[in-house]
Amino acid sequence: MTILDGKKTSADIKAEIAEKVKELKAQGKKTPHLAAVIVGNDGASKTYVGAKVKACELVGFDSTLIELPTETTEAELLAKIEELNNNDAIDGYIVQLPLPKHIDEHKVLLAVDATKDVDGFHPTNVGRMALELPTFLPATPYGVMELLERYKVPTSGKNVVVIGRSHIVGRPMSILMSQKRAAGDATVTVAHSRTANLKELTLKADIIVVALGVAEFLTGDMVKEGVTIIDVGITRLDDPSKKNGFRLAGDVHFESVAPKAAFITPVPGGVGPMTIAMLLKNTLLAGENRA
Numbered sequence: 001m002t003i004l005d006g007k008k009t010s011a012d013i014k015a016e017i018a019e020k021v022k023e024l025k026a027q028g029k030k031t032p033h034l035a036a037v038i039v040g041n042d043g044a045s046k047t048y049v050g051a052k053v054k055a056c057e058l059v060g061f062d063s064t065l066i067e068l069p070t071e072t073t074e075a076e077l078l079a080k081i082e083e084l085n086n087n088d089a090i091d092g093y094i095v096q097l098p099l100p101k102h103i104d105e106h107k108v109l110l111a112v113d114a115t116k117d118v119d120g121f122h123p124t125n126v127g128r129m130a131l132e133l134p135t136f137l138p139a140t141p142y143g144v145m146e147l148l149e150r151y152k153v154p155t156s157g158k159n160v161v162v163i164g165r166s167h168i169v170g171r172p173m174s175i176l177m178s179q180k181r182a183a184g185d186a187t188v189t190v191a192h193s194r195t196a197n198l199k200e201l202t203l204k205a206d207i208i209v210v211a212l213g214v215a216e217f218l219t220g221d222m223v224k225e226g227v228t229i230i231d232v233g234i235t236r237l238d239d240p241s242k243k244n245g246f247r248l249a250g251d252v253h254f255e256s257v258a259p260k261a262a263f264i265t266p267v268p269g270g271v272g273p274m275t276i277a278m279l280l281k282n283t284l285l286a287g288e289n290r291a
């Protein structure tokens, strides 16, 4: 069994990016600049955004964190987005999701300048991805593809089951893995909450991507020997024995699944760090595109 080490792989990618930034600086060129907007006080979201900003510092990017209160109106957020669109110093930016319920997420994502949309969430960029045109790939699926590619996990002709059809993970994951590309050429099934006989599907799968948000959902009895497991889930479970009062659980019951797996991502230290590395890669590309 091989652990797909996202922490190490993301560190490798960040080192590659830091090297590029050094070259840019030596040539007197502009340093890539990422901005992140967060609305409200969700603890997990704040942690993720904090990690993204910290990663920028690590590779030598400029970064701007914009923290807005929960009561921010949709109009105020749209005005902030317009400001970021028009700010030449900013190469790319993200609006951390989820947004408070009174804000229309679709309206917000549509307002982001597609050339600065380093999350790859704008409908234009989703369309470009589906058409295999150059674009910003959404960071989490992009990170999974990169991990599969760097570990040379065979995907061509393999049966892949993606559990979850979210716009930011499951759906793009299924599109990318079915495409003719590195870590692609697979036969993909998208399973979700209405899927009948999920276990029948997962038992036949060569690769399972679990992006459901239900802690320890996939158990050992649901997978075949030699399966590759990609665990995108990350849930905080109360655990009074821990210093911060919680532990992180993936969507995979690691203890029962890992012994049957050929390759498996851990949680934490699997897909999560890859997401951040690919966001940086997209920001580097945004800077290059604008130069």
Ligand code: GUN
Residues within 6 Å of the ligand: 094, 095, 096, 097, 098, 119, 139, 140, 168, 275
């Ligand atoms: N919320 C969960 N994942 C993501 C992500 O990749 N980008 C943004 N903006 N919000 C998220």
